[in-house]
Amino acid sequence: MKSAKRQQAIINPRPTIRDVAEIAGVSTATVSNVLRGTRFVGPARQKLVRDAIELLGYNPNWLAASLRARRSGVIGLVVPDITISFFSGILSRIEELAASSNYQIILADAQEKPERERDRVRALLRRQADGLILVPCSDHSEVLGDISRQKVPAVLVDRGSAESGFDSIQVDNSAAAQAGAEHLLQLGHRNILAVAANPSLQNIAQRIEGFQEAVKSRRRTARVISCISVAEAYWEVLGILRAPSRPTAIFALTEQMALGSLRAIWESGIEFPSAISLIAFDDCEWMTALRPFVSTIRQPIHGIAETAWSTLLKRLQGRPRGRVREELKCTLVIRESTTRPR
Amino acid sequence: MKSAKRQQAIINPRPTIRDVAEIAGVSTATVSNVLRGTRFVGPARQKLVRDAIELLGYNPNWLAASLRARRSGVIGLVVPDITISFFSGILSRIEELAASSNYQIILADAQEKPERERDRVRALLRRQADGLILVPCSDHSEVLGDISRQKVPAVLVDRGSAESGFDSIQVDNSAAAQAGAEHLLQLGHRNILAVAANPSLQNIAQRIEGFQEAVKSRRRTARVISCISVAEAYWEVLGILRAPSRPTAIFALTEQMALGSLRAIWESGIEFPSAISLIAFDDCEWMTALRPFVSTIRQPIHGIAETAWSTLLKRLQGRPRGRVREELKCTLVIRESTTRPR
DNA sequence: TTGAAAGCGATACCAC
């Protein structure tokens, strides 16, 4: 009898708590209590239960537990493009922190498209994500409405407007851009081109503002262009480099803009870095792999990820003090790509 | 009465199907059928239901549906390190494909640690992942046992031993490495150093093998070293470059090894690429951003991701023909970092 | 054409 049951149970690839209880000859309540330590269970039964679990290779069905507990243990992470190293760096660290708190990360890559973002966020909400970490693809993303309606804790990272009412983790974009611009100005550059991504994003707007402030305070003028892709940056910058009175320095406001600008520089044939300097936001590993090593503004990726996670965790544990707004500091890293103009 | 109910319902941030049914004055079955089109519902009731859904901002609880359907709609993606662009490229494409089939991706970053990998995979199984796409951190990962015991469809990508019995998607590592080595040999290099990652991984072993075959067929000799990190590659390569009879060419078998080797090259002060050539596996965007542009073996990242996804999808739909083994082709991309030896 | 109700698997309250 009993052995027949065992046979059958071994065959079942997905045993349930009832299979375990039956084999161990106890109630499901007892199995659950052994597993979760919810209440005391006598040593004899403990062993019976553990043996049965072992025998069956039982793995509790988290879906069922989640439904019951009204907590999915899932956090949604929404980014505009996961292949950008800034975002994959943040993802990597957050995933690690989440795993250590027994949370899972569902990734949603919006591909910079608001409608995709909306669909993906809705899917996350349907899946009962307990919380969201979001790098919205636009500041006034309509998804924010969905999120606040469902009262899902959410933390905005990197982007996101000031008024949104959500917790947000950002860097001191304006000050950092100012420092980068100062560096170029101190080297003697008078004609600087800033290559910005979408300026309707608050973080980009702040960088532009910081840049312009530095330029203005020295009574210099400068030009700012906005591009939406590496390819567009390439074409725009190339055009400018080939036109008369070209800039002697470029400030790329994102890694993508740096890639586009660099290609344009090489294509233009201008001697780099002796005849044109470049500094870029985001300090990536590759920037010290080939020449010239790139001067950068380093964002504290780990710090951003950790702050975002701990902020979300606090919200999940329901400490809803006022809205959190963290602003982390960037660092200027001077390398070879910025030189005095000739 | 009715309006009181509405009031209350509006306040509830997470209405259930019963709230909807109640407001619409129909049964939950009808609501479900309207939502899923499972069976015909009269137009009048249709409208009642839709209005109620709209009014409440109802979003079905996927957890409950999953429990009932015994399908979570979640796929686990396990990678050794998401910050490596090869993996984030694959993730990006798979996430897109998954979303378009209404699946969600839970990301597990094993950080190249087998015990972390095991824990993360177990968590995925508890969460009832319907399937797994796995780049195991070692070929004979013990997790494979857990997975086959639970009979979860799984596809191995990039790595994973031949005997494992799982579907697997790989590239023609051996042929590609051979082509890369041929390129160097044809340029006239006689003293080549291959910098490999962990050689106990089958894909790396295949690359080494292809490399050595090419070298042997020309009756040349070559050296192969194995490093586990960028830093180790840096130190090892630097040592070799500083020793007598140094190589005239380096073949980096992964992006990480390329990063380490490049730093060592610059540090050694050897003229690059005129006095030392370098070719690398993995064609990354940065390799054409600074100088010299790097010659590479390009892996078909999109093709890998798409093949992995479609293979998994077929398994999920239960077409268990024999085991699938796909092998995609790599491309040799010649740029500036490989030159004739002096 | 529609509603009532039995589950999916785990948890925790109420009994004993």
Next chain:
DNA sequence: GTGGTATCGCTTTCAA
């Protein structure tokens, strides 16, 4: 100390 059982929210069969 332990067991029975209602419940989480949704789907689907059975009955009407």
